[in-house]
Amino acid sequence: MLILAIDTSAVASAALVSDDALEGVVASFSTEDTRSHAEVLAPGIEQLLADAGVSGSDIDALVVGVGPGPFTGLRSGIATARTLSFVWGKPLHGLMSLDAVALEVAESTAAAPEFLVVTDARRKEVYWARYGLPEGQLPVLEDGPHVGFAADLPDLPAYGAGAGLYAHTLKADPEFAAEQPDALYLGQFALARLAAGDELRDSTPLYLRESDAQVPGPRKRAL
Amino acid sequence: MNRSQPLVLGIESSCDETGVGIVRGTTLLTNTVSSSMDEHVRFGGVIPEIASRAHLDAFVPTLEQALSDAGVALDDVDAIAVTSGPGLAGALMVGVCAAKALAVATGKPLYAINHLVAHVGVGLLDGKEGQVPQLPENLGALLVSGGHTEILKINSITDDVVLLGSTIDDAAGEAYDKVARILGLGYPGGPAIDKVARTGNAKSIRFPRGLSQPKYMGTSEEPGPHRYDWSFSGLKTAVARCVEQFEARGQEVPVADIAAAFQEAVVDIISSKAVLACREHGIKDVLLGGGVAANSRLRELTGQRCASAGIRLHVPPLDLCTDNGAMVAALGAQLVMAGVGPSGIRFAPDSSLPVTAVSLPA
Numbered sequence: 001m002l003i004l005a006i007d008t009s010a011v012a013s014a015a016l017v018s019d020d021a022l023e024g025v026v027a028s029f030s031t032e033d034t035r036s037h038a039e040v041l042a043p044g045i046e047q048l049l050a051d052a053g054v055s056g057s058d059i060d061a062l063v064v065g066v067g068p069g070p071f072t073g074l075r076s077g078i079a080t081a082r083t084l085s086f087v088w089g090k091p092l093h094g095l096m097s098l099d100a101v102a103l104e105v106a107e108s109t110a111a112a113p114e115f116l117v118v119t120d121a122r123r124k125e126v127y128w129a130r131y132g133l134p135e136g137q138l139p140v141l142e143d144g145p146h147v148g149f150a151a152d153l154p155d156l157p158a159y160g161a162g163a164g165l166y167a168h169t170l171k172a173d174p175e176f177a178a179e180q181p182d183a184l185y186l187g188q189f190a191l192a193r194l195a196a197g198d199e200l201r202d203s204t205p206l207y208l209r210e211s212d213a214q215v216p217g218p219r220k221r222a223l
Numbered sequence: 224m225n226r227s228q229p230l231v232l233g234i235e236s237s238c239d240e241t242g243v244g245i246v247r248g249t250t251l252l253t254n255t256v257s258s259s260m261d262e263h264v265r266f267g268g269v270i271p272e273i274a275s276r277a278h279l280d281a282f283v284p285t286l287e288q289a290l291s292d293a294g295v296a297l298d299d300v301d302a303i304a305v306t307s308g309p310g311l312a313g314a315l316m317v318g319v320c321a322a323k324a325l326a327v328a329t330g331k332p333l334y335a336i337n338h339l340v341a342h343v344g345v346g347l348l349d350g351k352e353g354q355v356p357q358l359p360e361n362l363g364a365l366l367v368s369g370g371h372t373e374i375l376k377i378n379s380i381t382d383d384v385v386l387l388g389s390t391i392d393d394a395a396g397e398a399y400d401k402v403a404r405i406l407g408l409g410y411p412g413g414p415a416i417d418k419v420a421r422t423g424n425a426k427s428i429r430f431p432r433g434l435s436q437p438k439y440m441g442t443s444e445e446p447g448p449h450r451y452d453w454s455f456s457g458l459k460t461a462v463a464r465c466v467e468q469f470e471a472r473g474q475e476v477p478v479a480d481i482a483a484a485f486q487e488a489v490v491d492i493i494s495s496k497a498v499l500a501c502r503e504h505g506i507k508d509v510l511l512g513g514g515v516a517a518n519s520r521l522r523e524l525t526g527q528r529c530a531s532a533g534i535r536l537h538v539p540p541l542d543l544c545t546d547n548g549a550m551v552a553a554l555g556a557q558l559v560m561a562g563v564g565p566s567g568i569r570f571a572p573d574s575s576l577p578v579t580a581v582s583l584p585a
């Protein structure tokens with residue numbers, strides 16, 4: 001099974017993953033910055049397909065990170081994935097973006113049996129979720145995702161760029177202090193869960209915050 | 224690629240309308256629009272984040288509907304065009320990302336297009352009232368909506384458009400929305416005020432005409448700094464003061480009269496400055512575009528003043544005046560027919576794209 005995975009919940013990234021390929025990875029790319037998704041994502045995907053010699057008809061399914069993440073960036077990945085899925089006529093699955101970091105943690109030697117994944121939610125807040133790691137299995141989401149202040153999080157080892165940002169408040173793992181959700185791990189997570197017969201979620205974004213819109217109050221009357 | 228009658232699919236997402244239009248050369252095949260306007264009503268204006276969320280969910284269904292209405296397959300399309308600015312940054316981003324994905328998935332060339340010039344491009348479609356037969360030598364465009372208020376001179380629709388004047392603060396449609404809120408008339412303000420104004424006396428109150436003083440206007444030989452520009456924020460404040468004065472005196476607020484007087488102030492200054500700009504730039508045909516083109520008094524007064532100045536006024540059907548994908552496709556087709564190269568997929572949306580950038584170079 002060949003999957004094109006896309007995530008723009010923090011940085012922009014895309015990956016081709018397959019259960020036939022060595023280590024499951026055919027090709028991948030990711031950016032450093034979190035603000036140029038609209039420019040880099042489509043050219044990145046085009047290059048990825050060209051380098052791998054793959055066209056839309058070779059792809060079995062798409063997977064997109066549905067956040068949480070800053071809204072405008074998050075939507076660029078979902079809009080891209082939904083459109084590709086429509087044109088190619090291939091199924092699209094959603095995966096919670098923090099799962100990508102959780103899988104990366106699970107595959108490392110730094111893994112704790114229970115841990116947090118934390119990313120930057122801007123406005124002095126973080127997006128976070130709590131995972132459990134049963135022996136030899138995939139990480140299991142136990143709580144979240146949520147948005148809130150770092151100071152209010154459970155007292156557990158914390159991984160991801162959001163933990164690095166609040167290293168004085170959280171038990172941040174230095175090895176993962178700059179880690180962002182990456183489509184590569186998201187794709188691998190999806191492959192593993194599909195192989196296990198799990199249903200994945202759809203591509204509805206996890207905004208976690210309402211739009212800032214305020215219903216205007218009645219105008220004050222002059223007396 | 225078919226360069227004489229190109230099949231072009233246009234995508235629009237700069238404000239609260241998700242539009243996909245398809246044209247063949249200058250023939251309109253479909254104009255499919257999904258609007259999030261209802262979701263903005265309780266806020267009294269377009270909320271960018273709500274509009275962006277709606278674009279994301281509306282895009283694929285709107286695209287699917289447009290293809291089915293036009294009876295064409297994506298394979299048959301010669302080029303894709305998308306609004307890359309100006310507009311709301313987050314809203315533009317959705318259409319641009321979707322358009323780029325469409326280009327990647329189909330291998331079709333992509334044109335990044337200026338929304339304002341696209342409002343003019345729609346006037347070049349065949350068989351519609353308000354159509355501009357063969358692009359005239361001296362074409363102007365008056366664009367009035369909730370997001371913009373501009374007068375343009377079109378030397379060439381594909382590569383030479385000049386901004387003669389624009390609002391320096393609120394767009395005219397925005398002023399309508401704000402005043403409608405002050406008067407308790409609901410959203411969108413344009414139709415609400417237009418309706419109530421018909422029963423009011425426009426001459427009962429005189430509201431200020433922004434940027435009309437000699438220091439801003441200058442003369443035709445020595446134009447002032449804002450000869451063809453508009454300002455509506457002072458007008459909005461004047462309406463609020465006026466309402467407060469009635470209330471402070473314990474009198475009933477004459478809503479219809481205020482609405483009529485406000486509308487007269489807006490329409491008077493828009494049409495007089497537009498006609499002045501046309502006269503002084505040898506413009507003989509002017510196209511009206513934008514959602515406020517629906518306003519009965521704006522059409523009436525602009526029509527009268529254009530006629531006395533010997534200028535022909537062209538007003539496309541209303542569904543082509545408001546934001547839509549057909550106008551983007553129409554301008555895209557003009558670019559293809561003129562041999563202009565596509566923009567590629569590396570460009571960024573630009574919320575303040577100037578009119579001089581008709582399409583973005585690769």
Ligand SMILES: [Zn+2]
Nearest residue numbers: 368370513546
């Ligand atoms: Zn517009």
